[in-house]
Amino acid sequence: MVGSSSTGKTRACWEAVRPLAAHGWRLWHPYDPTRAEAALADLGRVAPRTVVWLNKAQHYLGNQQTGERIAAALHTLLAHTDRGPVLILGTLWPEYTDLCTALPSTEKPDPYGRVRELLTGRTLTVPDAFDEEALRAAVLLAQNADRFPADALTRARAHGRITQDLAGAPALMRRYDYGIPPVKALLETAMDARRLGVGLHLPQAFLTDAAVPLPASWEAVPGVRALRGSRPGPQHSSDLPQWCGRGTQDVASDGVIAR
Incomplete structure (x- = not known):
């Protein structure tokens, strides 16, 4: 999922995988001792019906020292049908996607070749703002939710940046509480x-x-x-x-x- 900050990338991934738990799927989020080290250590042990959760995937794929190795391990996981089914989900800001998928000039090295191969044709763009159809759906959902979605719609409906409003509220409250x-x-x-x-x-x-x-x-x-x-x-x-x-x-x- 590719999108700017606070556009709902992680929440979209979470909503996509929630129903899988009822069918015996597990979620694996490699992060200890570091995200890259955890992924490299255990990607070879991923079992069928596993969601590989690579939130903020630049920490896994953007490092020139480890990104290519992780991309190769993910490619191997997807290529071996006996290890499936598996689902790999990641989130990226557009600038990181551009960095990892840009073709280098002929005289320069290609530090993200495997990463680019992995991402090409496998990204979905999350828009910065809700369109009219999404806004109408949000209004209906807000009628049966707590006050926060309704408040966000009141403030942000004109420009459609609803998720940014919802995501920013806790940080603003912390600024006030600790001021x-x-x-x-x-x-x-x-x-x-x-x-x-x-x-x-x-x-x-x-x-x-x-x-x-x-x-x-x-x-x-x-x-x-x-x-x-x-x-x-x-x-x-x-x-x-x-x-x-x-x-x-x-x-x-x-x-x-x-x-």
Whole structure:
């Protein structure tokens, strides 16, 4: 399965193999001590009715030292009918697929020849966005699911990037849960602004000004003076965690961070 980040490649593979368990199939995910080492050590022992699970297959096939050997072992497994049936599933980003399947120029070596032979004609592309038919099906499924699919459809239906919305939510929640108080103040200001109908694009000046009325009871953060209602001069964005100021210039802190 070839697709960009968070497009549902792994979930699509999982949904495909789930029914096989009822028919005696097993799933093998080689990863210990490393993915490549585990695959090389035990591919020769794969028994019939085994799903070989190569999620993020660049870790198996993209290494020039081991990728060709793993590809050759997979080819041998598929070629020996007495070892089947077997199912080999892998996921790749497009850039890794291009790297492993590109034909080299005549004067250069071919480091991915066996990998290219293995992948050619055996890839399925996962689109970046749901088309109209898929969106209609998602709406029907969301009616009997928890609130998360329905919320994702509300936010992302216009552009169809539903799986990216669902996949990104846990990471965003972790950012919020683990954020220091000044960072949470900015995030909560943005949340309140969106709740009250402000547009998607929130200027930094708006966020920092709106985040000024902060509780005086906050505990001190290491390296940052506790806030006591003062309004210091503008601070540079380096005072905030790197991810908070990513893609920005200067941040007028106005009491959000004070040295």
